[in-house]
Amino acid sequence: MRARPLTLIQDDLVDYDKAMERMAELVAERQGDARPDTLWLLSHPQVYTVGRRTPLSHLPDPSRGIPVVETGRGGQLTYHGPGQLVGYLIVKLGEEEGIVDYVREVELRLVDALGRLGLPAERRDTPPGSELLTGVWTTGTGRKIVSIGMRQSRGVTSHGFALNVDGDLMPWDWAVACGMPDVDMTSLKRELGEASMDGVRPVVAAAFEAS
Numbered sequence: 001m002r003a004r005p006l007t008l009i010q011d012d013l014v015d016y017d018k019a020m021e022r023m024a025e026l027v028a029e030r031q032g033d034a035r036p037d038t039l040w041l042l043s044h045p046q047v048y049t050v051g052r053r054t055p056l057s058h059l060p061d062p063s064r065g066i067p068v069v070e071t072g073r074g075g076q077l078t079y080h081g082p083g084q085l086v087g088y089l090i091v092k093l094g095e096e097e098g099i100v101d102y103v104r105e106v107e108l109r110l111v112d113a114l115g116r117l118g119l120p121a122e123r124r125d126t127p128p129g130s131e132l133l134t135g136v137w138t139t140g141t142g143r144k145i146v147s148i149g150m151r152q153s154r155g156v157t158s159h160g161f162a163l164n165v166d167g168d169l170m171p172w173d174w175a176v177a178c179g180m181p182d183v184d185m186t187s188l189k190r191e192l193g194e195a196s197m198d199g200v201r202p203v204v205a206a207a208f209e210a211s
Helices: 016-031 099-116 170-174 188-192 197-207
Strands: 007-013 038-043 047-050 068-070 078-080 084-090 136-138 144-153 156-164
Touching: 016 038, 016 084, 016 156, 038 197, 078 084, 084 197, 099 136, 099 144, 099 156, 099 197
Parallel strands: 007 038, 047 068
Antiparallel strands: 038 084, 047 078, 084 156, 136 144, 144 156
16 A cells, blocks of 8 residues: 555544534535545444435334434445544545455455454445445454445545444444444454553554555
């Protein structure tokens, strides 16, 4: 991977709607070259977000009380909540670089970060005709630990990744995550026995050369 230093913004818990408004501002600034490539690390209160192709049958029962929000990113349903590290990437792609190329880079950088944290992980290629396997998976247990959904507009990326650190995993079981009914979502705490957001944030930032 080529060097791609990013400016780092860090927040704690930010409402999803407010984060989307701020992300749109960051994207517009990057499109106008008014800011450098940026990684925004944060977390959200409980919310399900759905991509453009999410079937209604994949949504959670409304009685669970967790809001469902439509989003403009790629991918299908995902869950956000406390204890999950979300990274929004506002990056201007090169002339010969597409969003698929950049998503692959994001996967590899997160594989590197997880390795530094003591958890061997891998990205997966999607077999023809199968549901997209975008994201990062543990090599030992075969569980999914990172979800990724991104888009680009006028050459600038938005949205990003969600890494499960030490939050409640039960809401993943109340819906169909990533379009895969049988996916087993996991977290650093589940895999390693312990994990802390304070310990994970700087490692992820370093993997993205963000400061």
